Every structure is written in C-alpha cells, then in structure tokens.
Amino acid sequence: MIGALAAHGLALMTSGAAPETDTPSPTLRWVAEGDPREAYVDVEGWDAGAPEKWETVLTVHVVHEDLHTALRTPPMLGSYQTTKGGVRFIPQFGLQPGLRYRATLKTEGKPLVVRFDVPRERTTPITVVSHIYPSSNVLPENLLKFYLHFSAPMSRGDVYDHIHLTDAEGKEVELPFLEIDEELWSPEMRRLTLFIDPGRIKRGVKPLEDLGPSLQAGSEYTLTIDANWLDAEGLPLKEAYQKTFRVGSPDRDPPNPTQWVIAPPKANTRDPLSITFPEPMEAALAKRLIRVAHVVGDVRLHDDERRWVLEPKDPWSPGEYKVMVPAIIEDLAGNNIGKRFEVDIFEKIDDPTTKPTVVSIPFRIGD
Amino acid sequence: MRNLSFLSLAACLACQVTLFPAKATDWTSGMTEGKVTFQSMGPLAFGPEGILLVGDALSATVTAIATGDTEKAEGAKTIKVEAINVKLAGMLGVGADQILIDDLAVNPLSRKAYLAVSRGRGPEAKPILVRVGSEGMPEVVSLEKVKHAVAQLPDAPADDDSGRRNPRTESITDLAFFQDRVLIAGLANEEFASSFRAIPFPFKNIEGGTTVEIFHGAHGRFETRSPVRTFVPFTIGEEPHLLAAYTCTPLVQFPVKSLKPGAQIKGKTIAELGNRNRPLDMIVYQKDGKDYLLLANNNRGIMKIDASQIAGAGSIEDRVRGTGGVTYNTIDSWEGIRQLDQLDDAQALVLRATSEDSQNLESLALP
Numbered sequence: 001m002i003g004a005l006a007a008h009g010l011a012l013m014t015s016g017a018a019p020e021t022d023t024p025s026p027t028l029r030w031v032a033e034g035d036p037r038e039a040y041v042d043v044e045g046w047d048a049g050a051p052e053k054w055e056t057v058l059t060v061h062v063v064h065e066d067l068h069t070a071l072r073t074p075p076m077l078g079s080y081q082t083t084k085g086g087v088r089f090i091p092q093f094g095l096q097p098g099l100r101y102r103a104t105l106k107t108e109g110k111p112l113v114v115r116f117d118v119p120r121e122r123t124t125p126i127t128v129v130s131h132i133y134p135s136s137n138v139l140p141e142n143l144l145k146f147y148l149h150f151s152a153p154m155s156r157g158d159v160y161d162h163i164h165l166t167d168a169e170g171k172e173v174e175l176p177f178l179e180i181d182e183e184l185w186s187p188e189m190r191r192l193t194l195f196i197d198p199g200r201i202k203r204g205v206k207p208l209e210d211l212g213p214s215l216q217a218g219s220e221y222t223l224t225i226d227a228n229w230l231d232a233e234g235l236p237l238k239e240a241y242q243k244t245f246r247v248g249s250p251d252r253d254p255p256n257p258t259q260w261v262i263a264p265p266k267a268n269t270r271d272p273l274s275i276t277f278p279e280p281m282e283a284a285l286a287k288r289l290i291r292v293a294h295v296v297g298d299v300r301l302h303d304d305e306r307r308w309v310l311e312p313k314d315p316w317s318p319g320e321y322k323v324m325v326p327a328i329i330e331d332l333a334g335n336n337i338g339k340r341f342e343v344d345i346f347e348k349i350d351d352p353t354t355k356p357t358v359v360s361i362p363f364r365i366g367d
Numbered sequence: 368m369r370n371l372s373f374l375s376l377a378a379c380l381a382c383q384v385t386l387f388p389a390k391a392t393d394w395t396s397g398m399t400e401g402k403v404t405f406q407s408m409g410p411l412a413f414g415p416e417g418i419l420l421v422g423d424a425l426s427a428t429v430t431a432i433a434t435g436d437t438e439k440a441e442g443a444k445t446i447k448v449e450a451i452n453v454k455l456a457g458m459l460g461v462g463a464d465q466i467l468i469d470d471l472a473v474n475p476l477s478r479k480a481y482l483a484v485s486r487g488r489g490p491e492a493k494p495i496l497v498r499v500g501s502e503g504m505p506e507v508v509s510l511e512k513v514k515h516a517v518a519q520l521p522d523a524p525a526d527d528d529s530g531r532r533n534p535r536t537e538s539i540t541d542l543a544f545f546q547d548r549v550l551i552a553g554l555a556n557e558e559f560a561s562s563f564r565a566i567p568f569p570f571k572n573i574e575g576g577t578t579v580e581i582f583h584g585a586h587g588r589f590e591t592r593s594p595v596r597t598f599v600p601f602t603i604g605e606e607p608h609l610l611a612a613y614t615c616t617p618l619v620q621f622p623v624k625s626l627k628p629g630a631q632i633k634g635k636t637i638a639e640l641g642n643r644n645r646p647l648d649m650i651v652y653q654k655d656g657k658d659y660l661l662l663a664n665n666n667r668g669i670m671k672i673d674a675s676q677i678a679g680a681g682s683i684e685d686r687v688r689g690t691g692g693v694t695y696n697t698i699d700s701w702e703g704i705r706q707l708d709q710l711d712d713a714q715a716l717v718l719r720a721t722s723e724d725s726q727n728l729e730s731l732a733l734p
Contacts, residue, residue, distance in 0.1 A: 062457055072450050073457035077507060092507070093486060093493065096461045144559060155488035157467050175643055178614060179665075180594065182409065184556035186534035187425050189490040193556040197614075232489025234465075284534065284557045328558050341559075 026086060028058075028105045030116040037094040039116060041103040046086035048108070054080035054087050056106070063100040063115065076101075097121060098234060120233070127152040127231040129241035132223065133283040134332050136304035141217040142250040144334035144341065146194040147284060148225060153189040153232035162229035163194065168220040176214035189232060193284075198341075215247045251333040254340055255281065257325050262363045267318040273310045275323065280305040282330040289329050293322045293360075316365050323361040392547065394418055395433050395514055397569045403430060403510040403517075408483035408494035411472035414544035414568065419472070419481060421496070422539035422551065429542065429549060431570065433514040436498070440478040443711055444501035448728040451482075451718070455497065455505055459486045463724055467492075471706040471718050471728075480708075480716055480728060481508070499728060518570040520551070537562070544568065545600040545623065550609065552595035561594040565626040596646045599660070603678050610637075610677070612646035612662060618693070620677070637680040638692035641667055648707035650715065652733050661715065661733070662695075663707040669698040671734055698734045709733075 026046045032039035041060060051057045059075040077092040095101060097120045105112040133147040148163075165173040177194050184193035196214050215221060227240040259278050265271035273292065283305050290299070290308055297312035327337040334341035337359055394416050406425035414420055417437040421430045448454065456463040467485040474481060482497040482505075496508040520537070534557075541552045551564040598611035600623065607623040611634070621634035640646075645665040651674065652659055658674035676693040705726065706718035714730045721727050 060460075062460060062462065069453060069463070072453050074454055075457070076460040077458050091460050093459050093461075096465065099462060101460070153490045157488050178594075179645060180538070180540075180554065180614075181645075181647070182424065182538035182540060182554070184538060184554070185536070186556065187406075187490065187532045187536060188534075191534055195559060198559075230488075232487075232491065282557075288533070288535065288557070328560070330558060334559050 026105060026107060026112070028103055028112040028114050030101075030103065030114060032116075035094075036116075036118050037097065039095055039101075039118070040091065041089040041114075042083070043086035043088070043105055044083070050082060050087075054089075058087060058089055058103070058105050060089055060091065060101060060103045062096075063102045120235075122233070122235070125227075125231075125235045125238045127154070127235065128238050129225050132241070132243045134280055134305060135283075136280050136332075137245045138248050139215070139245050140249065140251040140333050141213060141215050141247050142252070142333040142341070143196055143215060143247075144198075144330070144332065145196060145282070146223065148192045148194060150190045150192075150231070154185075154192070155230045155232050155234070156183050156185060156189065159183050159192060159229070162226040164224045164226070165214065166222050166224065173214055173221070191284075217247050217249050220244065220246050251279065251331060251335065252340055252342065254335040255279070255329065255331045255337055257323075257337065257359050257361055260361065262323065262361065264321075264363050264365050265316055267365050267367055268315050270312055270315050273312070273316075275308045276303075277306050277308070279331055281308070282332060282334075285329045289326045291324045293324050295321065318365050318367045321363050321365065323363065325359045325361065327357050327359060392569075394569060397571075398431070398433060398514040398516045400512060400514050403432060403513055403515050405430070405494045405510075407492075408485070408496065409469060409539045410542040411470045411481055411483050412542045412544055412549075413472055413474050413481075414549070417474055417476050418544075419474070419496075420542055420544060420549055421483070422542045423494075424536055424538045424553075427520045427537060429518045429520065429539070429551060429566065431516045431518075431549075431568070432510070434474065434481075434508070435513075436474050436477045436479060439476050440711075443713060444478065445714070445730045446480060446499060446501050446503060446710065446716060446728060447730065448499060448503045448505065450721075450725045451499075451505065451728045452724075452726045455484055458505065458507070459484075459495065461486055464488075468706065468718055468726065471708055471716065473708045473710050473716050475709075478711055480710075482718075482728075516570050518549070518566055520553075520564070540594055541597045543598065543600065545607070545609075548623075550598070550600070550626070552598060552611070554594040563595060563626060565623070597649045597662075599649050599651050601651060601660075601674070601677065610649070610660065612640075612649055614645055618662075618672075636692065637677060638672070638695070640664075640670060640695065647705065650707060650709045652709055652715075653712070654733055659733075661698075661707065663701075663704045663717075667697070669701040669704060669707075669734075670695040671698055701731065701734075 027044050029042050030039050031042050043058060060078065061073055061075055064070040064073060079090050081088045081090065095118045097118045099118055101116045103114050128151050129148060130151045131149040160177060160179045163177065165176045167173060176196055178197045222242050222244045225241040227237045229237055261276040263274045265273050283301055286305065286308055287299050287301055292310060295312055297310050300309050302309055325337065330336055394414065405421065405423045407423050409422035409424050412420045414431065417434045419432045419434050421432065423430065452466045452468060453463045456466045465487050467488060468482050469485055470483040472481050480499045482499065484495045484497050486493045486495055496510060497505050498508050499505045535555065537553045537555045539551055539553050543550045547568055549566045549568050551566065553562045594614060595611045596614055598609050601608050601610045603620065608620045609623060611619050613619065617636045618638035618640060619634040619636050644667045647663040647665055649660060649662045652661065660672040660674050662670040662672065664670065672693055672695045680693050703720040704717050705720055708716050710716040710730050713733055715733055716730050719727050719729060
C-alpha cells in the first residue's frame with residue numbers, strides 16, 4: 001500500500017488531533033514524492049509559534065522491535081525548514097528500504113506519532129554466484145587465488161564467514177584464505193578476490209607444516225559460497241554455490257610467452273585473433289593486460305582461460321602486429337613472466353630495473 | 368588507528384623520533400577550500416596542526432583535510448560511547464547492520480576521535496566522517512566547505528573505454544604521517560603485490576611505490592609481496608625506521624630512507640608473533656620512562672612489546688617454530704578490540720566489540 005501511495009506522489013499516513021475541537025490542530029504526515037527513500041515529514045497547522053529548536057518538538061527515529069536497541073537509538077539527523085503552516089523535516093541521509101520510521105511531534109496534548117514503512121524494491125532473492133575463476137576443474141596445488149563473480153552487487157563485512165573450503169570427506173580446511181579486513185572487492189562489488197594464504201602455499205614454511213597446505217595434490221575439494229551472504233539490497237543469495245575441483249601438482253614455472261601459439265586471422269576480416277597458452281592464465285590480468293598494439297576490440301577468455309581471443313572493432317589490415325604482454329601477468333600459481341611466485345632466500349634476485357616490464361610477441365597478417 | 372603516537376614519540380628521548388621537521392612549514396600550503404567527496408573512506412591518520420589524512424581506495428587518493436580542530440586539549444579526559452554503532456545507525460537512519468566503522472584516529476591536539484564510517488555495505492554505501500569528543504556525542508563532520516588537498520596515487524587503474532569500471536583497485540591497508548611525508552601501504556585486488564609509498568607533504572609530486580621484501584621467519588622464505596597490515600615509524604639509534612606488522616605475523620623493520628620510487632628494499636624481521644593471526648593496529652607509547660609497542664591482533668589479542676629490545680634485536684633468518692625474536696606479553700583483559708589508537712599519554716582509545724552486533728568506543732589506561 002505504501003508503495004502504491006508513494007507512486008502517486010501523495011502524502012502518507014497522516015495524524016492529527018481529534019476533529020471535535022474548534023481550534024486548529026497540527027497535523028503530522030510523511031510525504032514521498034516518488035522515491036520513498038527520499039520521503040520527508042511535514043507538520044502543518046502549527047500555531048504554537050516556532051520553538052527555539054525544532055529538534056525538541058519534532059523527531060524522527062528508526063523503529064526497532066527490540067526495546068533495548070530502541071532505547072539506545074537517537075533521533076535521525078536532518079534539516080528543519082519552516083513552512084507557511086509549520087515545519088518540514090528532511091532526513092540528512094535517504095531512508096533504507098525495508099525499515100520502518102517513526103515521526104513524533106510533541107503537542108500540548110498527546111504526542112502525534114506517524115510511522116512510515118519504506119518498501120523494498122524486491123523481497124525475493126535473485127542474486128547468484130555467476131562464476132568462479134579459475135574455471136578449470138583441475139587446479140595446481142599452489143593455486144594463488146579465486147575470483148568470485150556475482151550477478152548483482154554484494155555487501156561487504158565479514159565475507160570470509162560465508163566462504164568454505166572442504167575436502168573430499170567434507171572436512172573444512174582451516175583458514176585457507178588470506179583474510180583481509182579491507183576485503184578485495186571490485187568497485188561495483190560484483191567480484192571478490194580471494195587469495196589463498198601464501199603461508200599455506202610455500203614450501204617448508206611454518207603454517208604449511210602446522211596446518212598442511214590449503215590444497216593437496218591428488219585430492220578433491222569443494223569451495224562453497226553460503227546462501228546467507230547478503231547482496232547489496234540486504235537479501236540473501238538465491239542459492240548456495242559450489243565449485244568442486246581436483247588438485248594437480250604445483251606449478252613453479254613462470255609463464256613463457258615464447259610457447260604461446262598465435263593464430264593470426266585473415267586480412268580484411270573482423271575474424272578473431274586467438275592466442276593459446278600451454279596452461280590456464282589468471283583470468284583478470286590476462287583479460288585486462290594482454291593487448292595488441294594499436295588494435296581496439298573485445299577480449300574474451302575461452303577453454304578455462306587457456307585461450308585469449310580478441311574480436312577487433314575494425315577489419316585487420318595486412319601488416320606487422322605486436323602482442324604486448326606486461327610481465328606482471330600471472331599463471332594460476334602467481335608466477336609472473338620471468339619470476340616465480342616463490343623466491344628462495346639463497347637465490348640471487350635479479351636487479352628489477354633490468355627486467356623487461358612488457359614482453360612483445362610479433363605476428364604478421366598476410367595479404 | 369593508522370595514526371602515530373605523536374605525543375609520546377615527540378617526548379621520547381630514548382628513541383629520539385622527530386615527527387615534524389624543525390623548520391616552520393606551512394602545512395596547508397597548496398590547499399583549496401571547497402567540498403570534499405569520497406568514494407570510500409579507508410585508513411585515517413593525523414598529521415600536524417589537526418590535518419586529517421583520509422585514504423580512499425576506490426578513487427585511489429589520499430586527501431588531507433585541515434579540520435580546524437586545533438585547540439589543544441587540557442587535562443586527562445576519558446571517552447566512552449556505548450553501542451556507538453547502534454547510535455550512529457540511529458543518527459544516520461539505517462539499521463545497525465548497515466554501519467561499518469572502518470577506522471579510528473585520534474587528533475593528537477584536541478584528543479577528539481575521528482571515525483571513518485560507512486553507511487551501507489554495498490557499492491552505494493556512503494562514507495561519512497564522524498567526530499567524538501569526551502562528552503561522548505558523535506557528530507557528523509561536514510565536508511561541504513573545508514580546506515583540503517588531494518593526492519592521486521600513481522599507477523591508479525584507468526577505466527577502459529567500454530564504459531565499465533576497471534575492476535582493479537588497490538586497497539590502502541595503512542597510512543601514517545612521518546616528518547614531512549605521508550606513508551601509505553597498499554595491496555592490489557588482482558596482481559598479488561603490496562606496495563609502500565612515501566608522498567612528500569604538503570602534496571607536490573607523488574612517488575611510485577617501493578616493493579618491500581622481508582624475511583618471514585615462520586615461513587622460512589622471503590615474503591616478497593606480503594601485504595603490510597599496520598605500521599609505525601620508530602627511530603633506532605638515530606635512524607628513522609618503520610616497524611611493520613604483516614599478516615601472520617612477522618614484525619619487520621626497515622629504514623625510512625630506503626623508501627625510494629621503484630626500489631626493492633630488504634627489511635629485517637625482528638619478531639615472529641605467531642601464525643593464524645592478523646595484526647590490526649599498532650601504537651608506540653611511553654610509560655614510566657620506557658617505550659612500548661602495543662599491537663592489536665584479530666586472533667592473538669593485544670601484544671605489549673618492550674621497545675628497548677628493538678635496537679639490539681637480531682635478524683631472524685632461520686625458520687622459527689611458533690614465535691621468536693623480540694618478546695611480548697599478551698594483555699588478556701583487552702578483548703574484542705577492532706580498532707586502536709592512542710588518546711593521550713596514559714590512555715588508548717579502542718573500538719571494542721561487546722557482542723555480535725554492538726561496539727563500544729572507549730578509552731583504556733595504557734598497560
């Protein structure tokens with residue numbers, strides 16, 4: 001009902017003193033002129049003169065069922081604007097869908113109280129985990145990260161409570177992930193980066209000795225995302241999500257672009273260019289960073305991130321091209337071009353300034 | 368906190384830290400007056416003369432705000448705000464589950480607490496700066512017309528031309544002011560790389576990040592790219608150093624002068640404080656003529672470290688079983704600490720979880 005009224009841009013839930021008196025009485029009402037989150041409170045027929053502070057007369061609170069919380073809840077912040085017949089309270093911040101608000105006006109008699117429910121746009125959960133990268137069902141023992149993709153923006157705070165890694169017997173792996181208070185979200189909050197704790201990957205290390213690796217070669221694991229994780233609208237996921245995968249041997253070899261196979265398209269077509277890797281590459285970095293110099297188009301990854309495909313905006317002209325590959329791209333174990341993820345203390349570390357930061361791979365499109 | 372203990376450090380003869388250069392500096396030079404907007408509000412730290420530094424990971428900026436809150440506090444005062452998250456929720460018109468207090472910093476001049484509050488948990492969440500004095504009433508700090516300067520961090524990801532926002536962000540994990548520089552620790556959500564930056568203040572030019580390489584005793588390897596969780600400046604001999612706590616949980620020192628753009632520096636691991644643990648905040652203070660470090664952790668409580676051990680501490684270069692290096696006492700009575708800063712010479716200010724859905728802001732006598 002509230003939603004319908006709001007849609008008509010009309011006043012909502014009015015309260016006034018008993019009609020049998022002759023003296024005009026103040027009325028109190030919520031007004032929503034469209035978006036109910038921007039509703040405000042109007043007092044009309046106020047003839048007692050403006051008080052020194054309207055805050056002492058008119059207050060708005062979030063309504064809580066729990067008395068303990070209700071007692072500790074101060075009035076909302078907002079501005080008081082005097083109007084011809086009274087005052088208007090405009091909340092400083094928009095109202096939250098799903099909550100009930102209460103406006104209270106002190107009068108000479110009983111205070112006037114008007115409540116306002118802000119409807120939710122939807123009440124049925126529809127958000128799902130849309131994909132988890134890496135896509136492959138076989139992952140290296142020293143896998144560095146997962147990306148969790150969601151179909152709609154999610155909410156942050158305590159995300160690690162909703163993510164579980166279990167072995168083939170259903171036993172939960174203890175603290176497998178690097179838990180970061182900031183939570184590594186994309187700006188739209190539809191992708192969460194989940195690093196596996198490097199202490200559980202590297203060889204001969206204390207956490208690895210105590211707890212074992214997060215992932216053990218030869219075993220099967222399931223990554224479960226709980227349905228009770230709330231999306232940005234405060235609703236749970238439509239369903240839990242599971243990715244089951246087998247773990248293969250660790251990958252300690254840096255990616256080597258000289259082993260990549262480039263399939264050049266025909267000239268004067270908009271055929272895709274494809275590059276096939278001998279191993280899956282880390283999805284986000286491969287998609288964002290690998291480029292063909294001076295060619296604009298859409299990049300997609302296929303075959304469990306083993307193949308990078310560019311669909312050009314314009315037809316290919318015959319000539320020489322270069323695939324540009326920043327050295328910071330990673331394979332699934334976090335190895336970069338020319339640099340293993342794990343660097344042994346006794347190994348000489350090259351001067352980083354002498355390393356190429358971008359590797360270029362030439363190819364030709366014939367006439 | 369992500370703030371320094373200016374008072375105790377400035378007075379500290381043993382470690383002879385100079386937080387601000389002796390020459391007079393116009394710290395607000397280059398600032399303009401106007402509205403400041405944030406996409407996100409991450410770590411907070413105070414510089415000189417009530418200048419608040421605010422990290423914004425989503426817009427890849429650090430903003431310096433001249434708060435004008437420069438009146439020196441007299442005498443010792445306590446702060447206690449019970450269920451501050453519930454109170455803030457009421458004031459901001461949302462449910463308490465929609466309030467996240469992302470950081471806390473005390474203005475060393477006025478001894479007022481500043482909180483980075485997120486109203487909401489999704490991508491539309493509104494970052495709000497809140498101030499709390501000893502009277503215990505939280506107030507929203509208006510950012511409509513303030514003197515400020517913004518530093519854009521280098522290598523900030525550019526949005527591509529598809530109209531989609533670049534999913535890469537770099538979280539700011541800690542922030543501090545030291546002498547005439549703003550120090551920033553960061554962690555990216557795609558390539559596994561943490562950075563440490565030193566930006567001259569007042570903001571002029573932004574230097575690139577420095578890769579910090581540490582020997583992680585418990586892991587028995589170099590952790591070349593582990594994220595710095597929290598850090599404090601600390602002078603050893605006459606040389607300014609940073610003490611940085613890493614996830615699971617080495618304490619590492621490295622000289623401030625080594626923070627140069629593009630440099631790869633090697634830190635010295637002086638303590639291994641145990642795994643399955645995440646450091647949260649760190650302060651340096653003085654009590655009975657001695658210097659101490661206080662480190663708040665998510666799993667291993669509050670650790671108090673006698674700082675006189677640090678100057679002579681050996682470098683941990685062998686694998687450590689359990690803990691090692693400089694020793695600490697655990698302060699058992701401080702439970703549920705989420706945020707920590709120093710309030711005055713004798714008190715800390717903490718954000719403390721008292722139940723699953725309630726947090727207190729309270730001052731505690733330094734142990």
